[in-house]
Amino acid sequence: MTEMNEAAPRRAVPLWAQIFVFAALIGLLALVGVTLNKRQQGTVQPGDQIPDFSMPLFSGYEYEGKSEVRFADLRGKVTVINFWASWCKPCEQEAAELQEAWEYYEPTGAVVFLGADYVDTEPEARVYLKKFGITFANGPDMGTRVSQLFRIKGVPETYFIDKRGVLRYVQVGPFLSVTDIQKQIDSLLAE
Amino acid sequence: MLAQFGYGILLITFLLSLYAIAAAVHGYFTQSTRAIESARRSMLLTFPLISLAAASLILLLVQGDYNVQFVYEVTSRSMPTYLKITAWWGGQAGSLLFWSWLMSAFATAATLRKWDRDIEFLPWVIVVASVTLAFFLALNILFEDPFARLYQTFDGSIAAYQFAPAGATPVVPADGRGLNPLLRHPGMIIHPPLLYLGFVSYVIPFAFAIAALITGRTDDRWIRLTRRWSLWAWLFLSFGLVLGGRWAYDVLGWGGYWGWDPVEIAAFMPWLTGTAFLHSVMIQEKRGMLKQWNMVLIILTYALVIFGTFLTRSGVLSSVHAFAQSAIGPSFFVFIGATFVTSIALLLHRWNDLRAEAEMKSLLSREALFLLNNLLFMSVLVVCFWGVIFPLISELFTGQKVTVGPPFYERANSPLFAALMLLMGIAPLSAWGHSTMQTLGRALWKPAIAAGLGTVAIYFTYTTHIIALIGFFLVFFVILVTLYEFWRGARARQRAQNEHFFTALSRLTGRNRRRYGGYIIHISMMLMAIGILGIELFQSETQGTVQVGESLNLQHYQLVYEDIARFTGPDGREVTRAVIQVYKDGQPVAELHPRTDYYWEAQQNMTIPGVRSTLADDVYVLLVDWEPASAIGATFKVYVNPLVNWLWLGSFLFLAGVVVAAWPDKDPESVTARARARGARQISAAD
Amino acid sequence: MPRTLRNTKYVILLFLILTTLLASPAFAQGSNPPTDDEVNAIAKQLYCPVCENTPLDVCPTQACAQWRDLIRLMLSQGKGEAEIKQYFVDNYGARVLNEPPRSGLNWLAYLVPPLAILAGAFIVFRALRAWKKPATASPALQSEADAPADDYVARLEEEVRKRN
Known part of the structure; x- marks a missing residue:
């Protein structure tokens, strides 16, 4: 066998094959690396400009009478986006507080509350909204587009966005009191 | 104190393995x-050291020292002691330590062997084993410290530290959070360790292969040295997979055993390359061919082991099996990149030295069929790999997440599995070197006709489903061919030796363990195939809500809902247990107790089926829904899973087969020499 | 977004029907309520994004129970399987399906494995052809190439063949 080996022509692996193997390897590593990076990124960070998006709204929970809200139209106002779901127990802890905060700011017209219902069924969502007497704009997160935009890690999560459309604060998990919510909004209103 | 001790030991072991690398x-x-001897001794020291660290962790777990974060997360007061011990691998940090411990055990076993003939491999085997070990230890030391303790810092937050910041006060919770209920099942207690055993033991053949590549000693010595290793590795991996299936069947309440979940596939992929490797090394041993390909396979197996571990533990894939997201991702990624690039570069560098004069006399020779077998295993691998990777590609390029689920894999893989079964029937009858249509046909026609008759019988008695009939034909065919092989060999020996038939049979098997062990494994695979065919093609199910006294009907079975009760179990779980009387064609056959266990501490519900298992079918009942307050009744889901028991039966035979094939001889060299001498004697006697 | 709007309205309509149905006692023994089996037949093919990789029919979470209720509701409205699946895709994204939808880039999912397998088959085929030598050069190699450890096996085979 060894003799035959030596007799065989000393051909190295063709260059194109080497390039192909390494290119495939690097492609795979790049793919996995990018995905890993994405998974570890966490949510959108304070200081990030939120890109425009639009969201349909449940009837009865429209924003200024429109059944769809466009984020770009909210410039000039402080926006609070709350991700929730009717199957989410912790969401219930903060539902009443959010509504209370909304009622406090609604007359000023300077703050928008937006509820994004994450992978939920509408009948159950409506039962939930009714149960907690929620009146601010609410709609389904169709195709999880909005939650992917914010890279949410779960529900509930609440995002506070200033008048220029820049994210300023992220609350992961439920709020424990109305004052916590007000503290965030007031500091943004003061600007 | 114990925690600091354990951490210190880990640090020392880590430094020691770095030293071993440098010295080697x-x-x-x-x-x-x-220097090499010094490296070897350091390598040998790692095992007792890690055992000490592991012992400290186990002691902490058993004592319930909830100041230690890992203990707090995986145990609780109400857990029995054996579960506190097995909680060792119930969380990321502990299971990484478990990995390292197994790794060092195997490395020790490999370094303890006699090295006289192969001393040039030694330094590089030490290097590969130590690099892998050092990496896993580093993960424990830097990111997933099983010995980190809980502290409250001055700003009120509680976090785990090994080295507490100034002014922090230790926190000792009154009770732990308890082991994930899914992991409290006996199957789950042994399924992960077996899988890890399989994973880790593939490091050793890989280390020898790399040593062969670096030293340039590229004959098949490395294969002969690691033959048993790869068999044992394969055994553990296979059995780990089967037990995982059993666990899923008993605990996950899917009515099935395998869901083509990405993490399952991640464990399945090294099994595919490992199985291909087991076959293709035989070609190299007998014919000196495929040296390059065997290198590719062993490197691929190791790569898939590491890659699968990475995917599961880094949070890249999410699944029921996945660990919580962890900080180990990036460093794991770098390790993977480095090992892949190094191995491939080495392989390309030595590609020419691995070239061998290949010759194939017939496309029906056994080596040609083995090559086809390898092609099929690689095809299954391609399907699986692509299915796991594709969602990442889709998410990256379109932002759209997609699921690649069972229909995808089943459609693509079933013809490949069928072809593999066909090969399993043909290959044992073909000869090395040369085989013609004629010789093969002569050997095959009898079993083929018998299998055909069996299939006709199935057609008239059991099913007319065409895929099932093809499947059953292949199963019969393979089993008959394999039994025929045993018979043929035993008869020949019987005549030659004048032995009793069964003596001849057992001696034949004993003298050619790998061959006949392999055949036993083939038969066991066919038994498993019967189970898979049954559950995949004939599973039927129904779901309904019934009051006490009412019943659900499925197939021949009538299931009467007799009673339900809710009570608190010994470890604090809330058990809701129903009593179901099963009638088959009007006769009572079993009383089943499907139940749900609610674990308050984990806020998790477990649905435990009630199962009546026979060779013909399983009746599998799940309690889906019941509320004490409501008058609606209880909801049950019932499956009838035909033939699924054959899957588990097959797995026992499988175990037997691998043990026959891999049982260590006292001294491999001398035993083969003796066998050779004896063989020669026998042949001359027969002449 | 006309499509989403239409869907939203559609859901509202369903919701109204559900509430009226639930309110009326007739619902309990309604004309032809969908059975659990009919619901599961569709749920089996769907995956909910909350508990990944668990088919909807066996997923124990509350979210999944709600989804099954929705399937039941849509079935009771006479909606077909395709329609229901499409509704779920619109609402929750393509990942609820158990396979990538056959469109756009997703075709790669279905095309790459067969192409790769064909390429592999081609390589093996070429190797076999290159290795195939005229049968004349064979007898010497046969006896040499067999590893000595397996002499016994080879001879045994040989012998068996003779005796047949």
């Missing part, structure tokens, strides 16, 4: 036997 490399390049 130095020793190789300076031809210094002393």
Whole structure:
């Protein structure tokens, strides 16, 4: 066998094959690396400009009478986006507080509350909204587009966005009191 | 105190394995036997050291020292002691330590062998084993410290530290959070360790292969040295997979055993390359061919082991099996990149030295069929790999997440599995070197006709489903061919030796363990195939809500809902247990107790089926829904899973087969020599 | 977004029907309520994004129970399987399906494995052809190439063949 080996022509692996193997390897590593990076990124960070998006709204929970809200139209106002779901127990802890905060700011017209219902069924969502007497704009997160935009890690999560459309604060998990919510909004209103 | 001790030991072991790497490399390049011997001794020391660290962790777990974060997360007061011990691998940090411990055990076993003939491999085997070990230890030391303790810092937050910041006060919770209920099942207690055993033991053949590549000793010595290793590795991996299936069947309440979940597939992929490797090394041993390909396979197996571990533990894939997201991702990624690039570069560098004069006399020869077998295993691998990777590609390029689920894999893989079964029937009858249509046909026609008759019988008695009939034909065919092989060999020996038939059979098997062990494994695979065919093609199910006294009907079965009760179990779980009387064609056959266990501490519900298992079918009942307050009744889901028991039966035979094939001889060299001498004697006697 | 709007309205309509149905006692023994089996037949093919990789029919979470209720509701409205699946895709994204939808880039999912397998088959085929030598050069190699450890096996085979 060894003799035959030596007799065989000393051909190295063709260059194109080497390039192909390494290119495939690097492609795979790049793919996995990018995905890993994405998974570890966490949510959108304070200081990030939120890109425009639009969201349909449940009837009865429209924003200024429109059944769809466009984020770009909210410039000039402080926006609070709350991700929730009717199957989410912790969401219930903060539902009443959010509504209370909304009622406090609604007359000023300077703050928008937006509820994004994450992978939920509408009948159950409506039962939930009714149960907690929620009146601010609410709609389904169709195709999880909005939650992917914010890279949410779960529900509930609440995002506070200033008048220029820049994210300023992220609350992961439920709020424990109305004052916590007000503290965030007031500091943004003061600007 | 114990925690600091354990961490200190880990640190020392880590430094020791770094030293082993340095000493081995130095020793190789300076031809210094002393340096290599020193590396070997350090390597040998790692095992007792890690055992000490592991013992500290187990002690902490059993004592319930909830100041230690890992103990707090995986145990609780109400857990029995054996579960507190097995909680060792119930969380990321502990299971990484478990990995390292197994790794060092195997490395020790490999370093303890006699090295006289292969001393040039030694330094590089030490390097590969130590690099892998050092990496896993580093993960424990830097990111997933099983010995980190809980502290409250001055700003009120509680976090785990090994080295507490100034002013922090230790926190000792009154009770732990308890082991994930899914992991409290006996199957789950042994399924992960077996899988890890399989994963880790593939490091050793890989280390030898790399040593062969670096030293340039590219004959098949490395294969002969690691033959048993790869068999045992394969055994553990296979059995780990089967037990995982059993666990899923008993605990996950899917009515099935395998869901083509990405993490399951991640464990399945090294099994595919490992199985291909087991077959293709035989070609190299007998014919000196495929040296390059065997290298590719062993490197691929190791790569898939590491890659699968990475995917599961880094949070890249999410699944029921996945660990919580962890900080180990990036460093794991770098390790993977480095090992892949190094191995491939080495392989390309030595590609020419691995070239062998290949010759194939017939496309029906056994080596040609083995090559086809390898092609099929690689095809299944391609399907699986692509299915796991594709969602990442889709998410990256379109932002759209997609699921690649069972229909995808089943459609693509079933013809490949069928072809593999066909090969399993043909290959044992073909000869090395040369085989013609004629010789093969002569050997095959009898079993083929018998299998055909069996299939006709199935057609008239059991099913007319065409895929099932093809499947059953293949199963019969393979089993008959394999039994025929046993018979043929035993008869020949019987005549030659004048032995009793069964003596001849057992001696034949004993003298050619790998061959006949392999055949036993083939038969066991066919038994498993019967179970898979049954559940995949004939599973039927129904779901309904019934009041006490009412019943659900499925197939021949009538299931009467007799009673339900809710009570608190010994470890604090809330058990809701129903009593179901099962009638088959009007006769009572079993009383089943499907139940749900609610674990308050984990806020998790477990649905435990009630199962009546026979060779013909399983009746599998799940309690889906019941509320004490409501008058609606209880909801049950019932499956009838035909033939699924054959899957588990097959797995026992499988175990037997691998043990036959891999049982260590006292001294491999001398035993083969003796066998050779004896063989020669026998042949001359027969003449 | 006309499509989403239409869907939203559609859901509202369903919701109204559900509430009226639930309110009326007739619902309990309604004309032809969908059975659990009919619901599961569709749920089996769907995956909910909350508990990944668990088919909807066996997923124990509350979210999944709600989804099954929705399937039941849509079935009771006479909606077909395709329609229901499409509704779920619109609402929750393509990942609820158990396979990538056959469109756009997703075709790669279905095309790459067969192409790769064909390429592999081609390589093996070429190797076999290159290795195939005229049968004349064979007898010497046969006896040499067999590893000595397996002499016994080879001879045994040989012998068996003779005796047949």
